[in-house]
Amino acid sequence: MADHAILAGKRVLLVIAGGIAAYKSLELIRRLRERGVTVRAVLTEAGARFVTPLSVQALTEDTVYRDLWSLTDESEMGHIRLSREADLLVVAPATANLLARMAGGMADDLAATVLLATDKPVLVAPAMNVRMWQHAATQANMALLESRGVLRVGPNDGVMACNEYGPGRMAEPMEIVDAIAGFFAAESHRPLAGRRAIVTSGPTHEPIDPVRYIANRSSGKQGHAIAAALATLGAEVTLVSGPTRLPDPAGCKVVHIETAREMLAACEAALPADIAVCAAAVADWRVDGASDRKLKKDGGDPPALALTENPDILATLSRPGERRPALVVGFAAETGDVLAYATAKRARKGCDWIVANDVSPGTGTFGGSDNTVHLIRADGVESWPTMPKDAVATRLAEAVAGYFEGK
Numbered sequence: 189m190a191d192h193a194i195l196a197g198k199r200v201l202l203v204i205a206g207g208i209a210a211y212k213s214l215e216l217i218r219r220l221r222e223r224g225v226t227v228r229a230v231l232t233e234a235g236a237r238f239v240t241p242l243s244v245q246a247l248t249e250d251t252v253y254r255d256l257w258s259l260t261d262e263s264e265m266g267h268i269r270l271s272r273e274a275d276l277l278v279v280a281p282a283t284a285n286l287l288a289r290m291a292g293g294m295a296d297d298l299a300a301t302v303l304l305a306t307d308k309p310v311l312v313a314p315a316m317n318v319r320m321w322q323h324a325a326t327q328a329n330m331a332l333l334e335s336r337g338v339l340r341v342g343p344n345d346g347v348m349a350c351n352e353y354g355p356g357r358m359a360e361p362m363e364i365v366d367a368i369a370g371f372f373a374a375e376s377h378r379p380l381a382g383r384r385a386i387v388t389s390g391p392t393h394e395p396i397d398p399v400r401y402i403a404n405r406s407s408g409k410q411g412h413a414i415a416a417a418l419a420t421l422g423a424e425v426t427l428v429s430g431p432t433r434l435p436d437p438a439g440c441k442v443v444h445i446e447t448a449r450e451m452l453a454a455c456e457a458a459l460p461a462d463i464a465v466c467a468a469a470v471a472d473w474r475v476d477g478a479s480d481r482k483l484k485k486d487g488g489d490p491p492a493l494a495l496t497e498n499p500d501i502l503a504t505l506s507r508p509g510e511r512r513p514a515l516v517v518g519f520a521a522e523t524g525d526v527l528a529y530a531t532a533k534r535a536r537k538g539c540d541w542i543v544a545n546d547v548s549p550g551t552g553t554f555g556g557s558d559n560t561v562h563l564i565r566a567d568g569v570e571s572w573p574t575m576p577k578d579a580v581a582t583r584l585a586e587a588v589a590g591y592f593e594g595k
């Protein structure tokens with residue numbers, strides 16, 4: 189459970205949308221206020237069918253904001269000021285309809301307008317029927333919102349008011365309080381503030397001709413997660429990404445490239461930096477003299493592709509010099525003798541740390557969600573348990589922060 193002392197004095201703008209779970213939001217207001225949080229509430233028209241404005245008003249001891257077109261509301265507290273005077277916006281319950289309106293950038297009532305006009309962090313607690321939650325539209329809306337940095341708590345599995353069972357139940361009030369406390373705790377833990385980081389991620393595509401290319405199966409999951417984790421700890425991150433199917437992580441500057449040479453140029457343009465993490469699966473070779481016209485079958489032999497070596501981005505960034513980042517981290521994907529090969533790779537590339545993993549078929553690492561890694565530093569090896577790539581990223585970002593704290 190997050191440390192609740194961090195909540196005292198914080199200001200939450202609570203948006204209550206129209207779902208049966210709205211009754212739990214009354215409890216949420218009480219729990220937050222007990223912890224010294226100032227809660228101001230926006231109630232949607234549908235929300236007011238589930239809880240009365242009077243209850244919300246009594247619990248917040250403030251006006252309940254309901255109407256975008258109310259002259260009194262707008263003159264006393266315009267929709268811009270509502271978000272400006274909050275540290276965090278919490279949407280609970282977040283209905284399928286409101287999530288869709290948020291994803292679509294609609295501003296058709298006070299709640300949606302406040303959520304569109306805000307530059308403050310937003311936490312949503314979805315609550316809806318299991319089928320509505322699992323619907324492709326809702327899942328796509330939620331994924332889009334999360335890629336834009338919207339935080340989420342729940343929904344939980346359970347029996348719902350409609351007597352169906354599955355995910356869709358709003359998180360319990362105390363879980364939402366914990367998520368809010370967790371957000372403020374993370375916000376105050378920014379040991380990498382003021383540090384600049386470059387992260388490479390994904391595969392590269394090396395053209396054969398204008399329509400064909402050589403590529404590899406890297407998903408970019410690990411690199412993108414590292415970029416996000418460094419940004420969460422306060423670093424100013426430039427993510428240089430090859431073609432992936434992932435959304436740009438929130439809070440990072442993302443440069444999209446295709447080839448290894450473009451990746452190197454983008455990394456060099458992002459210097460100076462304190463940290464470089466090379467997680468990309470850079471193609472070792474490119475086609476020498478790729479054709480600028482589509483190769484045609486002309487009945488003869490298939491074309492012979494001559495390959496030439498690509499620049500090594502990790503080795504280039506590791507080269508001693510004024511612009512060398514203080515900490516350069518490489519990856520070593522191996523299929524046997526992981527520690528021996530990776531240790532040798534660390535020396536050969538000249539980087540400070542190597543994150544080594546076993547990508548043998550059957551480990552599920554390549555393209556999968558979990559990773560089992562060893563962190564190889566000058567002073568030894570640390571083997572981490574198998575964990576989700578997000579968790580590997582968080583732990584690596586903490587290790588990076590520890591490195592700079594120790595300096």
Ligand code: CTP
Nearest residue numbers: 466467468470498499500501502518519520521
């Ligand atoms: N890397 C890079 N630029 C390249 C090739 C690799 O920046 N052109 C980086 C990767 O991002 C990763 C590390 O180097 O951090 C992995 O190197 P890898 O290609 O696996 O090692 P190699 O030196 O090619 O050794 P081998 O292929 O023999 O395993």
